[in-house]
Amino acid sequence: MAETRTLRVTGKEPVADDVVALTLADPGGARLPDWTPGAHIDVILPGGLTRQYSLCGDRWDAHSYRIAVLRERGGRGGSAYVHDVLAVGGVVGLGGPRNNFPLVPAGRYLFIAGGIGITPLLPMIAQAELLGADWQLLYGGRREASLAFGHDLLGYGDRVHLRPEDRHGLLDLPGFLARWRPGTRVYCCGPAPLLAAVERACAGLPPHTLRTERFVASAAAGLARGAPFEIELARSGTVLTVPAHSSVLDVVTAAGAGVLSSCRQGVCGTCEITVLAGEPEHRDSVLDDAERAAGTRMFACVSRARSDRLVVDL
Incomplete structure (x- = not known):
């Protein structure tokens, strides 16, 4: 079973309509694991619900984490619990942190956020500032009151472009991306329609210019x-059969080889396992083309096998 620990809620505040920010700390004041911009944690709620949230606080604060949680209308209950039940003094489990959305070195950055997708970009902006890199942010949402941390971002001046849809319409992606110059990296996080639009707008840019993080799985081929x-x-030598309509996650969990999981859609990266032999069939929205070709990692909730057998480090 993946290692987890307990954190206590030491702060809770609204930061936008339907968005609350939580500050989490070790109950005994112990140092928390280090993290890098783009990282997320798994928050384990009472009853076993596990949800993945980007870290959006100060990465140099060794004793607290900050996350922001959007109330998901029609969700599976995790965000409702955070908003309506979880209070200062309450405890949650922690998995991670892990980073599937790392900030790579560059002289210039263009950041694009939609709604709660601003959260992983906040520490990236802080890092770009620290390093003296040139950057710009385009941030959209349905209305101004829904732009989490929007007031804080105004302190960066004209590098931040807040564009609530009820006043400005859809984001002007071609206009913003016209700022691109060689050596610029583009980072985007937000809902699927925004990611699809950004991918189309960046289609003519050099490979690896754009990096995205998804909330839901992308459409996959058969x-x-x-x-x-x-x-x-490999650790026990146990051999299991994964039926056509069952996931690796379900099969190994039933066999007692616990793997922490969250989204069950191949988005969050929580259920990553190491592949020692065999060829995985990747069905996730996390790995890039080079990582897929390497075949050394897979996500148990969605990935399967191209070979007759996989050997994994469990």
């Missing part, structure tokens, strides 16, 4: 292999 396959748990 399975290359829908047949059953075997998975060997």
